[in-house]
Amino acid sequence: MIGADKSRDPAHASRRRQPAATVLAAAAAAGSTGSQRQALLRLLRSAREAGSSGRHHHGLQAAETALQLAGEHGFEHLRSEALALLALHRFRLGQLADAIPPGLEAASLLERPADAAARAEVLCTVAMACNELGLAHDGLKYALEALSAARLCQQPLMLSWALNRAGLCTFSAVGDLEQSVALLQQARELAAQHGHLIALFSAINNLGSSYRTAGQLAQSLAQAGAAALLAQSLDYFQQAATLATTTDNPHLQATAIINLAEILTDLARYDEALAELAQGRELARCGDFTALQHRADLAEAIILHRTGQLPAAIAVLQRVLALPAEQIEYEMRVLAHEALYRVYKDGGQFEPALRQLERLRQLEQSLADKRSSTQGWAIRKELEITSARLETERERLKAEHERLRAVRLEAEKSVAEARMSELEQAVLVDALTGVGNRRCLDREGPERLxxxxxxxxxxxxxxxxxxxxxxINDRFGHAIGDDTLRKVAQLVVLHTRSVDLVVRYGGEEFVLLLMETSQEAAVATCERLRLALMDYDWSTLHPLLHVTTSLGMAWQNQPQDWQAVLRAADLALYQAKHKGRNRLEVAPAL
Incomplete structure (x- = not known):
């Protein structure tokens, strides 16, 4: 995506490296394992510094040499770093399809919790490569894996980068600008909290890129909100440009200025755009940032085209396309051919316009082939990793099986006993209300007496x-009736003690066993319960619902026949119903 963040850490921007071949030759001459390891570490440092300063051709050479050295001498952990750097430099050079395999291979080697930060970083690279290759859903998948790893490593800066990449990939994969912006804002806040200017710049810059892409799409569809989206993009790019001036990173500054020039071009503010381009191109030239120079050339050609200077626009675009293939990114070639096609078409030069369309078709086919090849490789790699994991798990399970064989019978017995206990408990609980059921009462009542x-x-x-x-069932329906029974059970439990027993006896009838010190105390408990049920705000279940209860109580302080006591309480309930309901009646002593 032109304008998308490709910022780098400025910490080593001014350093220069020994050529990779020189380092490798020195290592070979030294011969010892220690010297070879030191040579490898120098190569890796050189590759990292090249990433910071934007010298990706040099970084690519150093990473390739480091990978060769790590493989020859079995430095497996350093090999994963070499693979990650190789993926990074290939991605930055526009070698998108070639960046993904080493990135995924590095991620497969970084599965320990201690490697979470390194895994998150390389998956961010893979996600962006997939995204720019047009494999948006794959990009989102790897971005989310990077986000998971970043959360595991608990490094705020790494989390900011992962949120950043997830934000970009979310917009590309599902077109969800709102979610993309939310993720990028989280990345921005984290970077600001921890004072990391590069991560902060990246988040702000990518907010501008997301709004710009959304605005361009809305503009192409003649939608009303296009101008507002582009204006929001301009605001973010201006913030990014202001932030870039506070750093000593010329690549960052050039990126910010050229981004600003591109959005000004979208807004048809051509004089301002050309002034920004002149400044950005000079920074890119001094820093040998060829990719940024190409972007400036493309932006200039678009302005020339829109202001009617067609021959000048054609000359700029032809100069860009005349560059050797290894010096111009794939995406830039596509955009240059598209721009040249439009210039020729608007100038009435239909034959050369058709040639540009044919070239675009060839590039698209080449990209489709690369996508298929990359996806196939990624699938095969995942299958290999899964197969290895399954084999490891199979061996582990086999050993575990042997270890457990001696205690299996006892374990099975414990499980069976626990299950039996669960079933016994389930048999004693009313499914609707969660209190005891009739079977529970038949067991507890005689025992307690x-x-x-x-x-x-x-x-x-x-x-x-x-x-x-x-x-209640007839007027409001059985669903309200069931809700009423559940609420009654809850209120009864709340107004009784843990030593008491509450059961649903059947239908709308409940039986309570209240363990009290006197009949008077039991009567007082029943009255509190009756009033609590009557005064409850039943409109929460239905606006017209009101519930009252009738209670019959039999008091005993000596052992007695259970059925006789239950029958006495039931007769007392009948008396309460007969005398007008919503009352308590106490049975005579047996």
């Missing part, structure tokens, strides 16, 4: 019934 001689002072058996419950 039998304990009155020793453990408890007394027990009240209370039968609680909802008044006119049938009318």
């Amino acid at each position: 039998a304990q009155l001689q020793g453990g408890f002072d007394g027990m009240a058996v209370v039968v609680l019934d909802l008044d006119y419950f049938k009318s």
Whole structure:
């Protein structure tokens, strides 16, 4: 994506390196493993510094040499770094399809928790390469993997970069500008909090890129919001340009200025754009940033085209396309051919315009072939990694199986006992309300009555019934009826103690076993419960719903026949219903 962030860390921007071949020759002459390792470390440092200063051709050579040296001498962990740097430099040079395999191979070697930061970094590179190659969904997949690794390593700066890449890939894959902006804003906030200017610049710059792409799309579709999107893009690019002036990184400054020139061109502010281009091109020339020079040339050609200077525009574009293939990125070639096609067409030169279309067709076919080849390689690589993991897991499981064989029977017995306990508990619970059921009452009632001689002072058996419950189902439906029963059960549990027992006996009828010190205390508990149910705001279930209850209680402080006590409480409930409902009646002593 032209204008998308490709900023670099400025920490080593001014350093220069020994040629990779010189370092390798010195290592070969030294011969010792220690010297070879030192040579490899110098190569890797050289490749990293080249990334910081934008000298990617030199960085690519150093990374390739480092990879060769690491492979020959078995420096596996350093090999993963060499692969990651190789992927980075190929990506920066526009070798998108060639950047993905070493990046994914490096990621496969960085699976330990301690390697999370390095894994996140290389997956960010792979995500961006996929994104720019047109494999947007693959790019989003690897960006999200990078985000997971960044969260694992708990390094705020790495998390900022991963959020940054996820933001760009989200917009490319699903066209969700809102989500893309949200991720980029998170990246921006993290970078600002930790004072990292490069990460902050990148987030702001990519916000500008996302809005610019959205604005260009809206403009091409003649949508009303195009101008506002492009204006927002300009604002972010201006912020990025201001921030770039606070750094000593000429590549960053040139990137910001040329981005600003491109959005000014979109807004038809050509004089301002040309002034920015002159400054940006000079910075790019002094820094030998060829990719940025090509972008400046393309922007100039577009301005010349739009201002009617067609021969001058053709000359600029032909000069760009005359460069050797290795000196111009794939995307730039495509954009230059597209621009040249439009210039020829607008100038009425239809034959050369047709030749440009044919060349574009060839480039698109080449890109499609690269995409297919890259996707195929990535799939094969993932299958290899998965197969290796499965083999490792198979061996681990085999060993675990042997270890567990001696204790298997005991473990199975424990599991069976636990399951039996769960089933027993489930059998005693009412599925609708979550309180005990009739089977639970049949077990607990006789046991608790039998304990009155020793453990408890007394027990009240209370039968609680909802008044006119049938009318609730008839008027409001069974769903409201079920909700009412659940709420009644909750309120009863809340207004009783953990030592008491609450069961749903059937339908709208509940039975309570209240363990109290006296009949008076049991009566007081029942009254509090009746008032709590009556006063509850039932409109939360239905605006017209109101619930009252009738209660029958039988008090016992000595062992007694369970069925006789339950029957006495039930008869007391009948009396409460007969006397007008919404009341408590106490059964005579047995």
